[in-house]
Amino acid sequence: MDRSACQTAGVSSGDAAHSFRFEGVSLDRTGSDGGVLRVLDDVSTEWSLGGPQCVVGPSGSGKSTLLRLCNRLDVPTGGRVLFDGEDVATLDPLVLRRRVGMVFQRVTLFAGTVAANFAVARPDVTAEEGAAALRRVDLPSNLLDRPAGELSGGEGQRVCLARTLLTDPEVVLMDEVTSSLDTASRHEIEHLAHDLTHQGIGVVWVTHDLAQAQRLASSITVVRSGKVLDDDDARRYLRQATAHGTGTDHDWHHDQPGEGG
């Protein structure tokens, strides 16, 4: 299999790469009608975050939930999730969430200025640190005093990323972060995600956009109906899904089925 540019990027941070490991993870949710819905069903897989790790699958397949388990916005009904070998259930959630940041599908800016948004992430943030955070996401530092409500969708999502980066995360979870953005903003944020992995920050990127995953990922996990597909099924799924030929170099490989669970 070919080695993509992002894989090469991943190699640079080699053994230091962060990892998530799911061991027999299940999650049941009680629906509004009182019925129990199995969102994740005995998922075992491992992500080594040397390069961008993409998670693809149809909407409602459980891929966002898989992400939310990583920073404990959700907890599994069964099984466990390990971050760098440690069960996340044993870590202080407030510390874990600063080590494992998250950017959401909806641009969730808080009321007030961009600087006020940054202060939620880091209460003692200085103007210089704020400006540096904006530069990190390729935004001009004079945005700092702008009301967050005045930003465009693309700017807003980049401010959300900058806000998350202010907590000095080791990993950033990105949940469909470009799905509501225009093409230019989408590429801009993909580019930023790449930069993060160059800086040694792990990136887990959830998307339903297969072409995007194939552009971006050094590794792809396919989730369908609450299950992570194994090697062959995932390959078949991706081949079928891209049967119309969206690009030439589908340089992906994906993780092995979990060896632990």
Add this chain to the structure above:
Amino acid sequence: MDTTSIGWVGLAASLVLVAVALGLSTVFRLGLAREMLWAVARAAVQLLAVGLALGLVLDPDTPVAWAWAWVAAMCVLAAWTVQRRVPEVPGLLPLALAANVAVAVVSLGVIFGLGIFPVSARTVVPLGGMMLGNSMTATVVVARRVVAELRDRRDEVEARLALGCPWTEASRPYVRQAMRVATTTQVESTKAVGLIFLPGAMTGLVLAGVDATDAVQVQLAIMYLILGSVATSVAVMGLGLARRLFTPDHRLVPLRREA
């Protein structure tokens, strides 16, 4: 003191107004006749029963402890009503009870501690009723608003949690908004009082032949009592409920729309 008693005949005569309401409901086909009759009958039975019991409590020979017991019973009844009116949060009774007890301790503590009113069954029971009746309404409002705010702003709350904020910080702007809404109603009616309507206590005192200035003083003290009570109950319910809507590991529990 002739104006203070209308007698059974007077009460019966006031039923003419019920007939007017029933007539209007029939003419305009509002279909409320049954509902009205039920409400009128229920109010009569409830109040007569309360009056009977109150007569016993207010009797000068009855120890004032019975008046305090009356207030305690009202605390429980009001808490139970709050729980019934906020079905989207199961098991709200203990929290509502805590809010009422806090209100009673703070408000009655000040009113009687500072000697604003003398301690007697004639003051303890009606002041307790005013205090609990108003704070109960505010408690219901703040409980519903806290749930609604956190549910509708779940994205923002979780974005704050994801930044490592503890639940107290992550929920603060939304709980604050709910508390503002619940308290504002009382602040507004405190501002409007006297201009638009004459409040109940003052109306009662004026009807009973008390001097207008005296009536106003009593009424103002009661308004401030109510304001303090509302603020206290809103704070206890708002913060207490927010706490219940987060897990110990700082996750927002699933919130459903009211049934």
